Amino acid sequence: MRNEWQRLKRSLGHATRGICYTVKTQRNMQIHVVMALLVLFLGWFLAVPKGDVLLVFFSVFLVLILETVNTAIEKTVDLVVGEKRHPLAKVAKDAAAGAVLFAAILSILVGVYVFFEPLWQFIQNGERRMIHIRDRDSAAFFLTVAGMCIFVLWLVAQIFRPEKRRMTDDG
Numbered sequence: 001m002r003n004e005w006q007r008l009k010r011s012l013g014h015a016t017r018g019i020c021y022t023v024k025t026q027r028n029m030q031i032h033v034v035m036a037l038l039v040l041f042l043g044w045f046l047a048v049p050k051g052d053v054l055l056v057f058f059s060v061f062l063v064l065i066l067e068t069v070n071t072a073i074e075k076t077v078d079l080v081v082g083e084k085r086h087p088l089a090k091v092a093k094d095a096a097a098g099a100v101l102f103a104a105i106l107s108i109l110v111g112v113y114v115f116f117e118p119l120w121q122f123i124q125n126g127e128r129r130m131i132h133i134r135d136r137d138s139a140a141f142f143l144t145v146a147g148m149c150i151f152v153l154w155l156v157a158q159i160f161r162p163e164k165r166r167m168t169d170d171g
């Protein structure tokens with residue numbers, strides 16, 4: 001049981017380092033993270049309904065997931081071909097970048113669908129849905145955003161933690 005726990009902790013450590021590496025080294029990932037936080041803040045500010053929040057979360061995480069996979073593919077290709085140019089390396093990298101682009105387009109569509117009306121109302125009349133902590137939608141959203149903030153703080157702490165073992169490459 002103790003061994004299983006250690007193994008789980010080690011796997012989580014590897015996964016965290018993978019995420020930290022991507023956030024630290026990939027400019028696009030940094031942009032996605034900042035955008036994700038802004039969008040979640042906007043969702044909270046405009047108190048968008050629970051179903052819409054789910055859509056936003058899904059699309060935001062899809063972009064983050066695919067950017068991480070894109071980095072894995074880029075590094076694998078670099079590992080295989082090194083400095084050499086190869087048409088298949090180009091296909092692999094372009095296709096991986098295409099997957100991120102698909103997800104980014106989806107998140108823009110979701111953003112327009114979810115935010116257009118409440119944002120329009122707010123800009124026109126300064127009106128927004130009131131947030132009542134007893135309202136289950138808002139409470140659930142508040143808790144989710146709080147959870148996300150804790151996750152981001154933890155991630156930042158991991159990124160700035162002095163590394164015990166240097167990663168190869170530029171990370």
Ligand SMILES: Nc1ncnc2c1ncn2[C@@H]1O[C@H](COP(=O)(O)OP(=O)(O)OP(=O)(O)O)[C@@H](O)[C@H]1O
Pocket residue numbers: 026028074081082083084085086087089090093094097
């Ligand atoms: N070894 C290679 N052989 C052929 N084309 C390549 C090779 N490496 C990169 N490319 C081309 O250059 C593009 C950019 O590749 P690069 O590895 O620089 O990614 P990047 O600029 O870090 O991408 P991103 O901005 O998405 O992180 C690829 O999408 C591909 O079209």
